[in-house]
Structure formats: structure tokens, C-alpha cells
Amino acid sequence: MSRFLAVAATFTLALTTACSDGAKDSGAAAGEQVVNLYTARHYDSDNALYERFTRETGIKINRIEGRPDELIARMKSEGANSPADLFITADAGALWRAQQAGLFQPVQSETLTARIPDNLREPGGNWYGFMRRARVVAYDAAKVQPEEIDDYAKLADPRFKGKICVRSSDSVYNLSLVGALIEAWGPARTDQWVKSIVANMARPPEGGDRDQILRGRRWRM
Template identity: 70%
Template sequence: MIRSIPLAAAAVLALSACSPSNTEKAGAPAGSGELNLYTARHYDADLALYELFTKETGIKVNRIEGNPDQLIARMTSEGASSPADVFLAADAGALWRAQNANLLQPTSSPALEAAIPANLREPEGRWFGFSRRARIVAYDPAKVRPEEIDTYEEIASPRFRKKLCVRSADSVYNLSLVGALIEAWGPQKAGDWVKGVVANMARPPEGGDRDQIRAVGAGVCEIALTNSYYYIRMAGGGDVKDKAVTDKVKLAFPSLDGQGAHVNISGGGVAANAPNRENAVRFLEFLASPEAQKIVAEKNSEFTANPAVPAPAPVDAYAGFTANPMSVSAYGPRQSEAQSLMSAAGWR
């Protein structure tokens, strides 16, 4: 899970987490044919993307990794001399935090605007979504009928008292979901929903999304909130036990106000003081390309953001759902309010 940490401490942690070679590489001068990437994504699929980008462009990718708060703190402490060219994160709320700290600059690119729908990017081009994941429900079909969980309201209904598994309130995925509910319903109804979720918890929140899915399979709960790509990766991965869980547990895509399932994104933007700005824009355009979109979907089980790119296996089996059209840029500004509602309800 991602936890906020004090700014100074975050900067120290981020600096100490990087090897000397990476730290040196992150200072590559402008026009050097390099790209300095600050990324909060930690997937093998991304390494394949960076290698392909370098192969196609000759631009070397220097990678600094950390959680979003560490990277935001580092970029803030570096100020105008920051070598960061691109910031990547696995949630719209994290991208908003970087935007709110004035760490991202507007980017105008016809290629990006054509490839990435308006609701999956920041209106002024400070960041763009490059992959999607739905926050939905894993359920035991032996105990739950699909029509009992076809809306988000039903997750918090008395039908599921003590039968829901969910991760902690400080999960950015849960914060973004509740932020979306506030945007759609207002704080009163969203607060009632949060209270219903707390009343429905089969156990105190613990673990990540995979743990919630496994708990459904073990009979600890009947339903669980999860991101789609965790389930899809378990279903198609090499772990025999996890595959057995997904043979037993199914996915449901509840609808928000009859408009489809809540969708979050992974994405990125050009850093405010990017020394290699042209390379940064070129990298973002690459991430929106059909070739890169297909790699992310195939290797990390995320849904494509570019609607012109058909979903490849293994995500094609799950890609027929209706996605809610709400702008993902609405989630971040609502996260503080979401955290307050969740804390007040006892969602720990």
C-alpha cells in the first residue's frame, strides 16, 4: 500500500533507494539523446517498453523508481534543477498530487490528443492515461448471483453484512473510487456508502487486492473489491494455487449510475523542468502508440487506453465491459474528502 510520509523523509528515502549509477544517469544534459524517467510503476512489462523505445528512437531511458510520494518529494526538493523529464504513476490521484505540486507542465500533442480520450487525461495536458484498470468485484458464484452486485450501491447493502473483503482506506485505488462516488453522488450518499462498506467487512482490512481475491476463494468473504488486472494476472499466471482461486472466483463489473464500471488509469506527464522536453513528449507519444498499448495489455493485464487498439489476450476475455465516462481528473481533488469520509466511518 502507499502511505504518505513527511517531505524531508521522503526525499532522503528516495535518494537512498537509488543506486549511484542511476543517480548519475539522472543528470544527463539536455539534448543528450537521453530521457530521465521518474516512475512509480514497477512492472516487468514496463522494462520491455523502455527497451523498445530506445531501440526505435535511440533515446536512452534512465530510470529512477520509488513510490509516488517519494518521487514527488524528490522532484520538489530538486526544484528547477530537477533532471526529471517524465513522471509516471499508477493512479490518477497520484498524478494529480504531482500536478498540484506544480511538478508537471502542460503538453500539447496532436498524437496524444488523438490517441487518448479526453476523459483519460488532464484537461490541459499535464498528464495522460496510458492504461486502464477497473475497480470492480470478485465474487463466489456459489453464494452470490451476478445481479446482486451489478451496481456499486449493492456492495454496501445489508445483503453483504460481514461478507465483504477490502484493503485499507489508504489504498490509493480505494481513495480514487470513493472520490469518484463523491463526484457522482455528493458527500452525503458517498458517506452512507462508505459506512455500509465498513458494516459489511468480514474482517479488518488487510493485504493487497490479490489477498482479497484469495479470501473470497477461501470462504472468508463472499465478495471483494479489486482492480481488474490483479485478477487477470492471477488467472493467467504461473501460480497453480492462484489459478485455482480464479477458477472458483469470478469477476463482476458493477455500474455507477447506470453508466458503467469505475475506471482508473496509469499514466504520466512531462516534468515541469524537463531538460529533455522533446524526448519526454516523444516518450509519451510512444506510450500511446498501438505497439506500446498492446505490450502493456499483454504483459501486465491492463486494458488499453487508446480505443483504436483492440484488447489482446489475455485481457480480451474481460474487455467487453462498459467503462464509466467520468473524467479521471476528478478523482485527485476529491481524495482528501474521501479520506475524511472513510476515517469518520472507521475504514482503517
């Protein structure tokens, strides 16, 4: 089976286990099966999976989109009356926040357990990771050699003083990255690395990924 098909099959099973029999205030016709999907993702590849799922099952997907924290706040405010069947986001940190808020209920699936590695699923079955994303460094190839930034540790080198643009420290992406580094390096080394990154910043952190790249065009290395 190709990687795409494996992902698609896994995703289908995840949706089916969460599917409601009724409309649950989703605006669907009576008796129509619907998955109310709260999603913080906005990728064409996801839409292709949704369309395939509907073709193969006849189950409609009612998509509600927003930022992770906005969707978490919405589900909390909706409480027990929330129509949400499934929550999809782009970072495990957001899943952790939703779990801490008590918004999940466990799903046990032999197929999901068999196909998704232990490190990509919550032990109690509260969430499953079906895709992995790379945290990459964008750089000017005319000014930086690949071997200079092929390891996160190298970004702390004084060579990059005044040259690094990054999102703010409260970005869930950065929180997840630092958490992963603490697990890999330990607190002491990670603490020193973070301090070195701050010392190398070109400006106070602000904006999203595209903002860092646009501002990075002004670098002089």
C-alpha cells in the same frame, strides 16, 4: 492501427516531448539522449513499450522505480535539480498529488490531444492518461452470483455484512473510487454507501490487493 500500436505510438510521443538532450546526472554517457523515467508501475507491458521506444528512437530510458508517494517526495526534495523527465503512475489521484506539489510543467501535443479523450487528460496539458485500469471485485464463484456484485452499489447490501475485505480509506485507489462515485451519485448517496461498506467489513482495512484476496479465502457466505 491496433489498440496496442495506438497506445505505443502515443507513449512514444509523450516520452519524446519530455526527453532531455543531456545526461542530467543520470549516469549516461556524454551526448547520449536519455529519458529519466520515474515510474510507480511494474508491468511487463510497460517494459515492452520502453524497449520498442528505444529501438525506434535510439533514446535510452533510465528507469527509477518506487511507490507513487515515494517518487513524489523524491522529486520534491530534488527540487529544480531533479533529473526527472517523466512521471508515470497507476492512478490519477497520484498525478493530482504531484500536480498540487507543483512538480509538472505542461506539454502541448496535437497528436496526444487528438488520440487521448478529454476525460483522460488534464485540461492544461500537465498529464495524459494512456491506459485505463478496471477496479474489480474478487469473489468466490461458488458462493456469490455475478449479478450480486455487478454494481458497486450492491456491495452495500446487508447480505454482505461481515464479508467485505478492502484496502484502507487513505489508499489513493479508494480515494479515486469514492471521488468518482461522488461525481456519479452525488455526496449524499455516496456517503450512505461508504457507511454501508464499513458496516459490511470483515475486518479493519489493511494491506494491498493480494492481502484482501488471501484473507477472503476465509469468508463464509
